[in-house]
Amino acid sequence: MMDNFHIPVMLKESLDFLITDKDGKYFEGTLGFGGHSSEILKRLGDNGVLISTDVDKDAFDYCKTKFSADNRIKLYNFNFDKIDSIAKIESVSGFSGIFADLGVSSFQLDNAASGFTYRDAEAKLDLRMDKSLSVSAYDVVNSFDEESIANIIYQYGEEKNSRRIARLITEKRKLKSIETTSELAEIIKSITPYNFQTKTLSRVFQAIRIYVNGELDVLKKFLNNAVDLLAPGGRLVVLSYHSLEDRIVKDIMKYETLGCICPKDFPVCQCGKVKRLKILTKKPLIPSDNEIKLNFRARSAKLRVAEKI
Numbered sequence: 388m389m390d391n392f393h394i395p396v397m398l399k400e401s402l403d404f405l406i407t408d409k410d411g412k413y414f415e416g417t418l419g420f421g422g423h424s425s426e427i428l429k430r431l432g433d434n435g436v437l438i439s440t441d442v443d444k445d446a447f448d449y450c451k452t453k454f455s456a457d458n459r460i461k462l463y464n465f466n467f468d469k470i471d472s473i474a475k476i477e478s479v480s481g482f483s484g485i486f487a488d489l490g491v492s493s494f495q496l497d498n499a500a501s502g503f504t505y506r507d508a509e510a511k512l513d514l515r516m517d518k519s520l521s522v523s524a525y526d527v528v529n530s531f532d533e534e535s536i537a538n539i540i541y542q543y544g545e546e547k548n549s550r551r552i553a554r555l556i557t558e559k560r561k562l563k564s565i566e567t568t569s570e571l572a573e574i575i576k577s578i579t580p581y582n583f584q585t586k587t588l589s590r591v592f593q594a595i596r597i598y599v600n601g602e603l604d605v606l607k608k609f610l611n612n613a614v615d616l617l618a619p620g621g622r623l624v625v626l627s628y629h630s631l632e633d634r635i636v637k638d639i640m641k642y643e644t645l646g647c648i649c650p651k652d653f654p655v656c657q658c659g660k661v662k663r664l665k666i667l668t669k670k671p672l673i674p675s676d677n678e679i680k681l682n683f684r685a686r687s688a689k690l691r692v693a694e695k696i
């Protein structure tokens with residue numbers, strides 16, 4: 388069953404923070420195959436409401452069936468940065484909790500048809516979670532100029548060899564377009580020492596994925612909207628998996644803990660900024676050794692939580 392393709396990460400820790408009122412209204416932005424959403428529903432009472440969304444059509448369709456018997460959950464096939472539109476449609480003015488478990492699911496990573504795995508020779512180079520987006524990984528690799536490819540790999544993958552990799556990609560594609568994830572992986576491997584291959588591959592694929600899905604801008608928009616939409620005492624709970632995401636979560640949460648940011652010599656506040664959040668995790672929580680042993684994909688998770696004042 389697809390349920391087994393993704394083990395929910397830090398399930399107890401994240402939901403212990405998220406659920407403060409069993410009859411409250413909750414939002415999950417990253418439904419996936421419903422691991423966290425199932426557990427949220429178990430903890431909600433009859434009057435609790437959960438609104439969950441995923442950009443991935445397969446995940447949405449799967450969960451439509453999975454949750455068809457539970458009328459406490461509403462499902463959307465929207466990007467989570469549309470949380471404000473979804474709240475409007477559902478007439479929700481304040482959530483008791485907003486949750487996001489960023490990145491991609493194990494099902495997306497392992498399934499050739501999703502175009503995320505580089506272990507399957509047939510997986511078409513794509514990397515879009517939402518297949519209606521106009522630019523795919525194929526377009527980046529086969530039509531962007533060398534410098535743009537290098538910048539994407541450096542900026543979103545923090546990969547030092549970005550320039551060499553971009554140069555080789557543009558040389559290889561002169562002979563034949565790069566069609567599959569495994570063709571791209573072979574090009575990268577050919578100039579990467581064996582011991583670094585796994586890390587380099589995951590950085591390059593992560594970089595192109597972040598670029599085609601606009602993941603960092605989407606995350607910023609989502610977090611800012613989420614702070615607006617939390618009811619007083621409501622919690623924002625975010626699980627991230629790499630430093631670029633975690634930095635954004637950390638910085639936005641921290642910014643929202645600040646009041647007036649006018650220069651010190653202003654006699655009266657001009658900015659009008661008010662403190663909106665209190666941080667509940669001074670340092671991010673990480674999975675236990677035991678969880679990492681049982682689920683290797685949990686190893687890079689970081690959990691940050693803040694509460695609306």
Ligand SMILES: C[S@@+](CC[C@H](N)C(=O)[O-])C[C@H]1O[C@@H](n2cnc3c(N)ncnc32)[C@H](O)[C@@H]1O
Nearest residue numbers: 395417419420421422423441442443466467488
């Ligand atoms: C790590 S998985 C979530 C797994 C889920 N919590 C579970 O336990 O089954 C991340 C999911 O979020 C989705 N996703 C990523 N970015 C998204 C976005 N901006 N808007 C909506 N869904 C997104 C992905 O398609 C993927 O299904």
